[in-house]
Amino acid sequence: TSPKALPYVRFFTRDWDSGSTASSIASLAEYTGSKLFKGLSTKSNKTIIHNAISYCCLAGKVNEPQKNQILKELENTESNHMMILFRDASCKFRALYSYFPDTEEIHRLTGIGPKCIGKKMIGKLYKYSSVRKQFTVIPARTVSVSVDAFTIHNHLWQPKRVAVPKNTAK
Structure with missing residues (x-):
């Protein structure tokens, strides 16, 4: 040869x-052909999340101010993997989170929701399909870089009720 x-x-x-x-x-x-080895690169899902927010979560003129603010936050972050928090199975956008696979930490960037998400707080996991422009449930229990969105258990959305002292004077 x-x-x-x-x-x-x-x-x-x-x-x-x-x-x-x-x-x-x-x-x-x-x-003079192509290089066989390319330097290691960290995979990012920012483009997928950008499309999900633009065409699915916050599509339309009504959501434009919120969408623009969230997309600006998405561009400014140095994190490579992002996740969207939904209120429930209706996939209503609540917040944008940053996921760190090395430490398995999930931290809120912007929106309404807990500051940090723990493993036990997560309800369902979702994957975004750019072709269908919709989210589908992933039959998994653990968070990974293949997850694009998630929900948290319903009881975590309930506001903490402050005990109001009853007036016992008659």
């Missing part, structure tokens, strides 16, 4: 006068 057919294999040439074997740099330099 020729050096062009196998660009990743080092070919050796023998210098017959000195008896040494050296690698042929020229054979590797001849290869």
